[in-house]
Amino acid sequence: MTDKEKHIIHMDQDAFFVSVELRKNPDLIGKPIIVGGNADRGVVTSCSYEARKFGVHAAMPGRMAKQLCPQAIFVRGSMDEYSKASQEITEIIVNRVPLFEKASIDEHYIDMTGMDKFFGCMKFASELRQTIIKETGLPISFGLSVNKTVAKIGTNECKPNGQKEVPFPEVRPFLNPLAIHKIPGIGNATYKKLSEMGVRKIQTLAEIPQDLMFKILGQHGLGLWQKANGIDLSPVVPYRERKSIGTQTTFESDSMDISSMKAILSGMVTNLTYELRSQQKLTACITVTIRYSNFETVTQQARIPYTALDSFLIAKAHDLFKRLYTKRMLLRLIGVKLSHLVNGYEQIGLYHTSEEEYDLYQAMDKVRDHYGVESVVKACIVKRPERDKNGKVIKYNPRKIKGEEHKTEEERKRSRIRTFINSDLGTATKLD
Numbered sequence: 001m002t003d004k005e006k007h008i009i010h011m012d013q014d015a016f017f018v019s020v021e022l023r024k025n026p027d028l029i030g031k032p033i034i035v036g037g038n039a040d041r042g043v044v045t046s047c048s049y050e051a052r053k054f055g056v057h058a059a060m061p062g063r064m065a066k067q068l069c070p071q072a073i074f075v076r077g078s079m080d081e082y083s084k085a086s087q088e089i090t091e092i093i094v095n096r097v098p099l100f101e102k103a104s105i106d107e108h109y110i111d112m113t114g115m116d117k118f119f120g121c122m123k124f125a126s127e128l129r130q131t132i133i134k135e136t137g138l139p140i141s142f143g144l145s146v147n148k149t150v151a152k153i154g155t156n157e158c159k160p161n162g163q164k165e166v167p168f169p170e171v172r173p174f175l176n177p178l179a180i181h182k183i184p185g186i187g188n189a190t191y192k193k194l195s196e197m198g199v200r201k202i203q204t205l206a207e208i209p210q211d212l213m214f215k216i217l218g219q220h221g222l223g224l225w226q227k228a229n230g231i232d233l234s235p236v237v238p239y240r241e242r243k244s245i246g247t248q249t250t251f252e253s254d255s256m257d258i259s260s261m262k263a264i265l266s267g268m269v270t271n272l273t274y275e276l277r278s279q280q281k282l283t284a285c286i287t288v289t290i291r292y293s294n295f296e297t298v299t300q301q302a303r304i305p306y307t308a309l310d311s312f313l314i315a316k317a318h319d320l321f322k323r324l325y326t327k328r329m330l331l332r333l334i335g336v337k338l339s340h341l342v343n344g345y346e347q348i349g350l351y352h353t354s355e356e357e358y359d360l361y362q363a364m365d366k367v368r369d370h371y372g373v374e375s376v377v378k379a380c381i382v383k384r385p386e387r388d389k390n391g392k393v394i395k396y397n398p399r400k401i402k403g404e405e406h407k408t409e410e411e412r413k414r415s416r417i418r419t420f421i422n423s424d425l426g427t428a429t430k431l432d
């Protein structure tokens with residue numbers, strides 16, 4: 001199917017976290033509000049349009065925001081509330097459209113292709129937008145066009161409180177005059193490189209020969225060139241089919257040792273959250289499965305605020321395990337799965353997480369990126385060091401594992417996620 005016949009809506013809440021705060025406390029409406037961080041430390045997570053006028057933007061240090069806008073009101077924020085509000089919006093959409101993708105905590109793509117014969121897509125989308133505003137009290141904007149990229153650029157151009165249709169014949173004229181940084185996913189380095197070459201408008205980028213773009217920026221360059229030309233073949237991925245990540249451990253001999261079960265669970269969650277963070281994803285649902293020695297298998301799951309943090313998920317996993325493990329019987333398998341994944345970064349300060357803890361995760365992830373996933377682990381899941389026949393501790397070099405010399409760094413990292421976790425207690429298998 002060509003783009004010409006496709007109808008994709010991109011819906012995005014306006015200043016989502018701030019809007020949830022305003023709904024709770026209407027006295028704040030019209031004021032410069034900053035969520036996350038504070039005047040001394042931390043980072044701006046979201047800010048009201050009144051604060052943006054002063055140059056404040058997300059990811060800016062709180063201290064700088066305070067300098068730019070001294071009258072700004074800092075709100076601590078709660079990821080729990082934002083996740084619930086996100087759920088309210090998704091529930092309205094799920095009841096009205098057959099095919100949608102939840103792209104982040106406050107963004108949805110809807111594929112209306114084929115439906116346009118029954119509804120006018122623009123009419124449908126603006127009614128849906130009004131319903132969301134009425135039922136949730138939260139402002140939202142949307143773009144409607146022939147693919148995800150153009151729809152998203154459309155949304156960004158009409159924000160806040162706007163809606164914009166870019167039909168097929170208008171795609172190029174719409175994109176041409178825009179600055180190249182309006183293309184979603186263009187990184188800082190790429191943006192700099194292109195600006196240095198004098199490429200500032202999307203039109204200029206679109207007119208560069210395709211093979212030259214490939215020479216300069218490789219595959220990424222080709223992708224950008226396509227987007228600049230209004231081409232995007234990526235499908236709307238149904239929310240429920242979005243991949244989950246999981247891992248399970250089968251014990252070599254059935255076990256009833258609760259403290260090592262909990263340690264194994266912690267280890268599994270730690271590996272999964274590391275993978276989540278490296279894919280820049282957040283989860284909103286955790287599932288724990290246990291299998292008794294008689295093969296009886298039981299599962300419990302819990303909806304949680306969007307997160308990618310170890311401590312919160314480990315506590316949840318232990319809690320679910322406690323609820324599951326009701327029989328005094330040996331266990332042969334234990335598994336954890338994280339699902340309802342959306343794109344996003346962990347927001348510092350919106351949990352009961354301290355900045356120190358967040359820094360710790362970042363530092364740990366960096367070490368893992370270089371030396372492998374098991375190079376840093378929580379003390380509770382470390383097994384006793386292996387010793388040689390003279391009783392000397394065998395030094396472990398994660399870069400040199402027998403039989404793995406020929407593997408690429410990426411393969412080595414992946415295989416370790418699968419096989420690590422107290423290998424003397426059991427074998428971990430990665431699930432998709």
Ligand SMILES: [Mg+2]
Nearest residue numbers: 012013014106
């Ligand atoms: Mg938004």
